[in-house]
Amino acid sequence: MNELRCYRKNTFTILLDVCDYTFSDGDKVYFTVKTKPDNDITDDDALIKTDWTYGTDCSLNANGQLELTLTATQTDIAYGDYFYDLKLVSTADNTPEETLVTGTFSCLDVATLRV
Numbered sequence: 001m002n003e004l005r006c007y008r009k010n011t012f013t014i015l016l017d018v019c020d021y022t023f024s025d026g027d028k029v030y031f032t033v034k035t036k037p038d039n040d041i042t043d044d045d046a047l048i049k050t051d052w053t054y055g056t057d058c059s060l061n062a063n064g065q066l067e068l069t070l071t072a073t074q075t076d077i078a079y080g081d082y083f084y085d086l087k088l089v090s091t092a093d094n095t096p097e098e099t100l101v102t103g104t105f106s107c108l109d110v111a112t113l114r115v
Contacts, residue, residue: 025054
């Protein structure tokens with residue numbers, strides 16, 4: 001499993017290496033953080049639930065990594081270790097949705113929260 005670690009109430013960029021896939025404008029990447037995996041298809045209990053659209057909200061950097069940015073508001077969750085996954089939904093008709101990575105999402109404590 002892959003661990004992501006960010007500080008609470010900080011902007012955080014996830015750099016994702018995706019091999020053997022060429023992104024197309026309109027491809028969607030979904031990111032969900034929960035206390036634990038579950039069967040809720042609405043993800044209503046998610047602590048973080050966001051998505052990016054390739055060509056609009058995210059793109060590849062010079063190293064060929066997909067850059068996915070979380071805002072300080074999105075990372076304003078209680079300190080602790082959670083479960084996350086990233087899922088790709090392609091615009092290509094012949095490519096189904098695919099979970100790219102799962103792991104532990106650690107929200108690290110900080111001293112300054114008043115900003």
